[in-house]
Structures are given as structure tokens and as C-alpha cells.
Amino acid sequence: MELLNLKLAFRNVFRNRVRSLITLAAIAFGCISLIIAGGFFEDTFMQMREAYIHGHLGHIQVYKKGYLEKGNTRPFDYMIEHPEKVKELIASVDHVKFITPRISFSGLLSTGENTISILGQGVDPIGEKTIGIIEGASAGVAIEAGENLSSDDMYDVVIGTGLAKAMGSKVGDFIILVSNTVGGALNALDMKVKGVFFTASKEFDDRALRMPITAAQALLRTDGVQTLVVLLDKTEHTDTVKNSLMDLFKNKNLDLELKPWYEMADFYNKTVELYGRQFFVLKLIIAIIVVLSIFNTINMSVWERAREIGTIMALGSKRYEVLKLFLLEGLILGILGGLLGIIVGTGLAYVISFIGIPMPPPPGANINWVAHIRVVPKLLFSSFLIALISSLLSSFYPAFKASRLVIADALRHS
Amino acid sequence: MDVVEVKELTKEYYLGKTLIHALKGVDLTIRDRDFLAIAGPSGSGKTTLLNLIGCIDLPTAGSIKIDNIDVHGLSSDQLAELRAAKIGFIFQTFNLIPVLSAFENVEYPLLQRKTKKDERKKGVMNALKSVGLETFAKHKPDELSGGQRQRVAIARALVSEPKIILADEPTANLDHQTGAAVLEVMKRINEEQGTVFIFSTHDPKVMELANRIVQLMDGKIVP
Ligand SMILES: Nc1ncnc2c1ncn2[C@@H]1O[C@H](COP(=O)(O)OP(=O)(O)O)[C@@H](O)[C@H]1O
Ligand SMILES: [Mg+2]
Numbered sequence: 001m002e003l004l005n006l007k008l009a010f011r012n013v014f015r016n017r018v019r020s021l022i023t024l025a026a027i028a029f030g031c032i033s034l035i036i037a038g039g040f041f042e043d044t045f046m047q048m049r050e051a052y053i054h055g056h057l058g059h060i061q062v063y064k065k066g067y068l069e070k071g072n073t074r075p076f077d078y079m080i081e082h083p084e085k086v087k088e089l090i091a092s093v094d095h096v097k098f099i100t101p102r103i104s105f106s107g108l109l110s111t112g113e114n115t116i117s118i119l120g121q122g123v124d125p126i127g128e129k130t131i132g133i134i135e136g137a138s139a140g141v142a143i144e145a146g147e148n149l150s151s152d153d154m155y156d157v158v159i160g161t162g163l164a165k166a167m168g169s170k171v172g173d174f175i176i177l178v179s180n181t182v183g184g185a186l187n188a189l190d191m192k193v194k195g196v197f198f199t200a201s202k203e204f205d206d207r208a209l210r211m212p213i214t215a216a217q218a219l220l221r222t223d224g225v226q227t228l229v230v231l232l233d234k235t236e237h238t239d240t241v242k243n244s245l246m247d248l249f250k251n252k253n254l255d256l257e258l259k260p261w262y263e264m265a266d267f268y269n270k271t272v273e274l275y276g277r278q279f280f281v282l283k284l285i286i287a288i289i290v291v292l293s294i295f296n297t298i299n300m301s302v303w304e305r306a307r308e309i310g311t312i313m314a315l316g317s318k319r320y321e322v323l324k325l326f327l328l329e330g331l332i333l334g335i336l337g338g339l340l341g342i343i344v345g346t347g348l349a350y351v352i353s354f355i356g357i358p359m360p361p362p363p364g365a366n367i368n369w370v371a372h373i374r375v376v377p378k379l380l381f382s383s384f385l386i387a388l389i390s391s392l393l394s395s396f397y398p399a400f401k402a403s404r405l406v407i408a409d410a411l412r413h414s
Numbered sequence: 415m416d417v418v419e420v421k422e423l424t425k426e427y428y429l430g431k432t433l434i435h436a437l438k439g440v441d442l443t444i445r446d447r448d449f450l451a452i453a454g455p456s457g458s459g460k461t462t463l464l465n466l467i468g469c470i471d472l473p474t475a476g477s478i479k480i481d482n483i484d485v486h487g488l489s490s491d492q493l494a495e496l497r498a499a500k501i502g503f504i505f506q507t508f509n510l511i512p513v514l515s516a517f518e519n520v521e522y523p524l525l526q527r528k529t530k531k532d533e534r535k536k537g538v539m540n541a542l543k544s545v546g547l548e549t550f551a552k553h554k555p556d557e558l559s560g561g562q563r564q565r566v567a568i569a570r571a572l573v574s575e576p577k578i579i580l581a582d583e584p585t586a587n588l589d590h591q592t593g594a595a596v597l598e599v600m601k602r603i604n605e606e607q608g609t610v611f612i613f614s615t616h617d618p619k620v621m622e623l624a625n626r627i628v629q630l631m632d633g634k635i636v637p
Binding site for chain 2: 015409412
């Protein structure tokens with residue numbers, strides 16, 4: 001009987017070919033829109049996330065305990081004293097690819113005419129270069145003019161585009177950098193502008209200055225560092241590594257704490273949430289399209305086939321069997337339409353990705369970028385599920401109506 | 415042995431706000447091996463009576479017993495089981511399922527009863543043979559003539575070996591000669607297998623084949 005129902009349902013679906021094809025096209029169209037839109041969001045998130053991570057956040061940052069809470073006001077009270085030892089320890093954890101130290105400080109930058117407060121970063125030029133590489137995409141930190149720092153630099157700096165504009169400085173200019181030392185005295189260094197950079201974060205570019213960590217340590221008169229930036233092999237491993245590191249710190253009784261990238265990328269989180277809501281609305285709209293088109297098809301079919309329904313019930317089919325038959329027809333439409341949508345949608349996504357969508361800089365950033373359609377299994381699965389569930393939902397009412405027909409009336413139906 | 419026993423059967427319909435008395439107290443007993451014609455002009459209640467006997471509609475009042483089972487109060491599923499076990503249907507408009515072949519149409523009631531595959535095949539081929547259509551097993555309904563379609567419908571009614579086969583104007587959509595041939599088939603099955611046939615008609619030539627005729631007029635049996 002089950003096999004018969006399946007056979008009947010299949011043949012019935014293809015009985016009115018034009019109508020069924022239109023229905024299938026509507027469902028497929030819905031799935032395709034979901035895949036393209038969802039894949040676009042997925043790619044945007046991915047690129048944005050990687051840009052933040054490789055721009056300056058890294059995957060995880062490690063600090064001395066207390067830094068996160070009080071580091072803002074007393075940054076030099078929370079220094080990691082033997083960075084080399086800690087580095088070694090962290091490097092032993094799975095999925096950790098690279099670790100680089102940083103010192104942050106606030107200071108004043110002066111050209112003689114202009115003086116501006118800045119956010120200084122002492123960095124290891126080689127380390128930052130490694131972090132800045134995003135596999136298969138542009139670098140997280142891009143040099144707009146001049147050159148980036150290299151390992152043999154000492155009294156050279158690179159500054160963000162916004163800062164360069166505000167200072168009116170260009171490559172080759174000499175500037176004076178003033179800051180408090182760890183001990184509280186005032187210290188100043190003469191530095192040369194070696195390059196101008198930009199990252200995904202405009203906020204960062206407006207205030208940031210980077211210099212070799214050795215020069216920064218000399219300026220601040222310290223041997224310690226504040227931050228160890230940890231880079232992983234894959235962003236997906238962030239939580240795993242975060243947990244192993246926390247266990248490690250606890251077991252070894254280390255006075256350290258950490259923060260993963262997503263707790264620092266506030267703008268990214270807000271964007272994901274906003275887009276996520278938009279995407280939900282899109283899903284809803286598409287579910288409604290699918291529901292309406294299948295409802296229409298099955299409803300018309302019940303109406304046209306009233307006499308046939310009366311006949312099979314006269315022959316002994318029970319109400320629930322009629323219900324099942326029409327639900328099955330809706331389900332078949334949903335499955336076929338969903339599959340068609342997945343196949344065409346995936347193909348289309350590859351074509352669009354191959355061409356690429358040129359995009360303006362996202363809010364808060366400076367970089368033009370090229371969007372792709374990123375087809376992830378989760379997305380295919382969810383669009384297929386939407387097709388399936390809405391097809392079942394929408395065939396339920398007509399199927400129920402069919403199963404409740406008075407047989408004699410259905411048979412008189414012409 | 416009484417196969418069908420109908421007492422004081424009344425059926426009323428509402429057509430908008432007007433009440434239509436389609437049957438006004440019908441008493442009828444149908445015995446084993448009957449080949450019974452229900453005659454009467456259009457609108458006299460023939461279809462209504464057959465539908466009530468076939469348990470595909472419910473009476474307003476009165477009682478119906480099929481094979482000594484009072485159908486009053488049975489659930490729709492119980493009625494479906496009763497129909498599947500005891501009653502076959504032949505319709506004026508044939509009502510074959512268009513997406514199924516002749517073989518599959520005849521097989522349908524057997525699948526309903528979960529008959530085994532080889533038994534099913536034998537039953538279907540026997541039924542098709544007895545209506546002379548064994549070579550048309552693979553044809554779809556739209557590849558068959560009207561007379562052939564009605565014979566497939568007879569095979570479908572026959573295949574589950576019901577006690578009773580109900581046929582509402584089985585020849586009305588066929589030309590005279592084809593209609594007569596279809597009725598001959600029914601008659602032969604009645605004689606060979608003892609299946610009770612109750613059919614309605616207003617064709618006097620068809621009536622002649624019946625071994626009993628019940629005349630309906632305005633919802634009542636004419637004595
Ligand atoms: N579903 C219905 N709703 C309203 N009136 C009906 C319905 N079915 C039949 N009738 C009426 O009942 C009477 C008997 O009809 P019917 O049994 O079809 O007669 P026959 O089959 O002899 O032509 C007719 O007056 C017909 O109009
Ligand atoms: Mg009639």
C-alpha cells in the first residue's frame with residue numbers, strides 16, 4: 001500500500017505537468033534566493049571576521065591577570081614579565097600557529113606644528129607580517145604608502161591613514177613620540193615615518209601608530225610585554241584553543257588571562273546580528289512563497305480530483321490514507337523543488353563567486369573588497385528544510401479537506 | 415439468505431434552504447444471487463438509494479443491514495472496511511484512476527486488503543480475463559474505449575470477491591450495443607459466481623436482463 005501511495009503520488013504530481021513545473025520553479029526559486037543571499041552573508045561575515053583577526057586582533061590575546069579589568073587606567077601595572085617562557089608554553093597547544101608580543105601605550109605625536117594623541121603599538125615586525133597574511137585573501141594590514149616595518153628597523157614607525165591625514169605627515173618625515181615610562185617619568189624618541197597603513201577598522205587607522213617592540217620597550221623603559229597575540233591554524237578552533245589555554249593557565253598556576261577575537265570584534269558581532277535578522281525575514285518571506293504555491297497546487301488538485309477521491313474511498317480507502325496521499329504529493333513537490341533549488345543555487349553561487357561581486361568598504365572600514373557566495377552545508381540543509389517543512393504545512397489543509405469529503409457528494413462532483 | 419435489508423429508509427437533502435425528500439421511506443430486501451434493476455425516471459432517488467446501500471452516504475432515518483450487519487453507528491473507518499470486504503462499485507462515468515494502468519486499477523482494492531503479490535497478480539488477471547481484457551492489462555484508461563473502461567471497472571469491482579456489486583447507471587455513458595455487452599458480462603458473473611448485482615437504469619432494454627425490477631418514483635417504491 002505504501003508503495004502504491006508513493007507511485008500514485010508521484011504520477012499525480014506529474015499529471016498536470018505545467019502546473020507542477022511552475023510550483024517546482026517557485027520552490028526552487030525560493031531555495032536559490034536563500035542560498036545566494038545566505039551565501040553572500042556567510043562570505044561577508046567570513047571576510048570581515050578574517051580581516052579583523054588578521055588586521056590586528058589575532059585569534060586570542062593573552063594578558064597578565066587583571067589587565068582586562070584595570071589595564072585601561074594602569075596599563076603598565078599588568079605586564080607579562082617573561083614573555084619568552086609564556087610563548088613557549090602557549091606554542092605547545094594544538095592548533096596554535098604563531099605567537100607575537102605587543103606593547104600598547106598612549107602617547108603624543110608631534111611634528112613640531114601638530115601634536116596629536118595616539119595609540120602606540122610596539123610590535124615584532126616579522127610577527128605582525130605573519131599575522132597579517134590571510135589565506136586566499138588580501139592582507140589584514142595593507143600598506144598605502146612607503147613600506148611596512150622590517151626586522152632590522154629600530155627608530156621607524158608606520159602610522160594609520162587617518163592619523164597620517166590628521167598629522168599632515170608623509171613617508172620620510174621625522175616625528176617626535178612622547179610617552180610616560182613604566183616608572184612614570186617622561187620620555188621621548190625621534191622617529192621616522194616609514195609607511196602609512198590601513199586595516200579593516202577605520203577607528204584603529206585613525207589613531208594607531210606601530211613601531212618595533214624593541215624601540216617601544218626602550219621608550220617605556222621595560223623588558224615586559226602586555227599582550228601575546230595568538231594566531232591559530234583555523235578560526236573555527238578558537239574555542240577549543242581558548243579552553244585548552246585556560247586549563248593550561250590553571251594547571252600551571254599562571255597569572256594569565258585571555259580574550260578571544262569575537263569578544264573584541266564588537267562591530268563584527270553587531271553586523272552578524274543585524275544581517276542575521278534580515279536573513280530571518282528573508283527566510284520567512286520565502287517560506288510564505290513556498291507555502292502559497294504548494295497550497296494552490298494541492299488545493300486545485302483536490303478540487304479537480306474530487307470524484308477520484310470519492311472513488312478510492314468507495315473502494316475502501318480510509319480517510320487517513322487519502323490525507324496521506326495528498327501530504328505525500330506536497331512532500332514530493334517540496335523535495336523535488338528543494339533539490340532543484342540546491343543544485344541550481346549551488347551552481348549559480350559558483351558562477352557568481354567566479355565572477356565576484358565588487359563591494360564598497362563596509363561601514364567603519366577603508367577597503368574595497370570582492371564578495372563571493374559562500375555555500376556552506378548548513379545553508380543548503382536549512383533551505384532544503386524550509387522547502388520541506390513549508391510543503392508539508394501547506395498541503396495539510398487541502399489534504400485534510402480531501403479526506404473529509406462526503407463520498408457521495410465527491411462522486412457527484414463533475 | 416438476505417444480503418441487503420433496507421427498512422423505512424429516508425433521505426433528505428438541503429438545497430440551499432429548500433428541503434428535498436430524495437427517499438421517503440423505502441423498504442427493500444435483496445437476496446442472494448439477485449440481479450436486481452432499480453428503475454425510475456431521473457430524480458426519482460435511484461442514486462441516493464444505491465449510495466446508502468453502498469455506505470458512501472448516511473441516511474436521514476431508517477435502517478440498513480449489509481450481510482446482517484447494521485451499519486448504523488459505524489465509524490467512517492469501519493464503513494471503509496465494510497465496503498472493502500463486501501461491496502464493489504461500478505460508476506456511470508467509469509471512474510478509473512487515470513494515472514494507473516488497467517492492471518493497477520484492478521489491483522487497487524487488493525492492495526487495500528494487503529493481499530500477497532502472486533495471489534494479487536492471479537486475482538487481477540482472472541478478473542481481467544472474466545471481462546475479456548487480459549490483453550489490455552498495461553493500457554492506461556485513456557487508451558481504452560468507453561466499453562473497455564467499464565469492463566475494467568467491472569473487473570475492479572469483482573476482484574475482491576464482494577458479496578454485492580452496486581452499479582449506478584453503468585450503461586448510461588455507452589452506446590446501446592456496448593451497454594448491452596457490458597450488462598451481459600455482469601449477468602454472466604452473477605450466474606457463474608453468484609455475486610449480487612444491484613444496478614440502476616432507465617433503459618427498458620437493460621431492465622429486461624434483470625431477474626427482479628424495483629420501480630422508484632418520487633423517492634418511493636412503486637408496488
Ligand atoms: N447532494 C444533493 N444535494 C441536494 N439534492 C440532492 C443531492 N443529491 C440528490 N439530490 C436530489 O435528490 C433527488 C434524487 O436524486 P437522485 O438520487 O440523484 O435521483 P436519480 O439518481 O434517480 O436521478 C433529486 O431531486 C436530486 O436533485
Ligand atoms: Mg442518478
